[in-house]
Amino acid sequence: MSKRKKGPWYSIYRQVVPLLDSYEGKDSVNLLIQQLAAEHNYEPKVLSRMIKAGRFLDRLVGHLPPEDVRGGYAHIEYIQRLHELAPDEAQSLVGMAVSKKITLEALQAIIDKYSTQLEQGDARKRSKARSLISEHERNSVLALTHCGTEFFGVQAGEMIQVERSDVLGQFFMVRDRHGRPTAIFCRLGDTSRKAIKAAAELLKLAKTARSYFDQVWFVFPESSELVHELSFLANEEKLFRTWLHLSTLTSEDGSLTLREVTSLRHALSRALEDGADPFAWNGYSILGLKTPVHGKLIKNTYTFTTQHNETTTELVTDMPADTLKNLIGEATTVDVVYDKGLVSFVKHPGTA
Numbered sequence: 001m002s003k004r005k006k007g008p009w010y011s012i013y014r015q016v017v018p019l020l021d022s023y024e025g026k027d028s029v030n031l032l033i034q035q036l037a038a039e040h041n042y043e044p045k046v047l048s049r050m051i052k053a054g055r056f057l058d059r060l061v062g063h064l065p066p067e068d069v070r071g072g073y074a075h076i077e078y079i080q081r082l083h084e085l086a087p088d089e090a091q092s093l094v095g096m097a098v099s100k101k102i103t104l105e106a107l108q109a110i111i112d113k114y115s116t117q118l119e120q121g122d123a124r125k126r127s128k129a130r131s132l133i134s135e136h137e138r139n140s141v142l143a144l145t146h147c148g149t150e151f152f153g154v155q156a157g158e159m160i161q162v163e164r165s166d167v168l169g170q171f172f173m174v175r176d177r178h179g180r181p182t183a184i185f186c187r188l189g190d191t192s193r194k195a196i197k198a199a200a201e202l203l204k205l206a207k208t209a210r211s212y213f214d215q216v217w218f219v220f221p222e223s224s225e226l227v228h229e230l231s232f233l234a235n236e237e238k239l240f241r242t243w244l245h246l247s248t249l250t251s252e253d254g255s256l257t258l259r260e261v262t263s264l265r266h267a268l269s270r271a272l273e274d275g276a277d278p279f280a281w282n283g284y285s286i287l288g289l290k291t292p293v294h295g296k297l298i299k300n301t302y303t304f305t306t307q308h309n310e311t312t313t314e315l316v317t318d319m320p321a322d323t324l325k326n327l328i329g330e331a332t333t334v335d336v337v338y339d340k341g342l343v344s345f346v347k348h349p350g351t352a
Contacts, residue, residue: 056079139249157176159172218246220248234246235264
């Protein structure tokens with residue numbers, strides 16, 4: 001419990017804040033707060049609450065004459081909680097709180113009302129989001145069924161709906177008669193985040209899936225902004241329509257089907273007109289002065305040279321040289337096989 005106070009809380013706050021703001025001592029500022037609290041016969045925790053409430057009040061209405069603040073610091077704490085839920089309502093009631101014309105009980109009732117409204121609103125948003133996701137999944141299944149595996153370049157293959165995967169979540173899989181798989185992710189988008197950030201997360205998912213699948217596809221609604229942002233990122237990393245493919249749902253003759261995204265108009269617009277660079281970064285040095293710094297992410301790549309029938313081929317990959325050497329092994333020979341424009345390395349046991 002606090003000790004007997006010597007003066008109104010806001011007056012004490014105005015006295016101690018200049019001392020705190022100008023403090024340059026080597027000891028923790030908490031020690032100064034303890035000292036100031038003892039001087040004013042308050043517990044340090046109570047003085048800290050006064051300081052927090054006073055700073056909020058100053059930000060909200062500016063500095064007030066101490067004699068005008070008749071409400072307790074608890075009144076301002078309640079106004080601060082209300083401000084987080086309903087800023088306009090808090091602004092309209094702060095005068096009554098300062099002059100102590102409203103009780104803490106009444107303020108708590110108002111806070112509870114807005115908290116309930118916010119919870120109900122969040123519940124409605126979550127319910128609507130789940131409904132939209134379910135609808136997109138149903139439409140995607142209809143479109144996939146209509147297109148068949150041929151849309152993904154697989155003749156007479158099988159299509160599987162994967163309901164659980166700890167690594168990749170839920171997705172669809174197409175396999176050809178040799179078992180080579182293609183992954184298909186149906187995504188709606190996250191309206192709570194910027195499309196470019198959501199696209200970056202999907203690109204990470206695609207790269208993870210690439211470790212297990214020959215091709216990776218995404219299916220978006222026809223009016224999705226996310227598909228354009230993902231095509232922009234994929235093109236910047238030179239992945240667009242190599243192994244990463246994007247598609248949208250569309251209606252054709254009354255049936256839902258898929259349409260592959262082949263245009264880079266949006267991606268070029270982002271790069272040329274907006275000057276967007278997804279690999280740019282900025283921050284500041286944490287050593288000494290906080291000097292602003294900026295740069296650009298540069299992917300590490302490695303070039304391997306192979307010869308086949310007097311033809312030299314350079315393979316550029318992000319696989320480190322040591323990793324490739326370990327994969328091939330020293331006591332082996334490697335043949336290069338060309339098939340439909342692809343270069344494959346075939347490992348043969350070496351001879352002693």
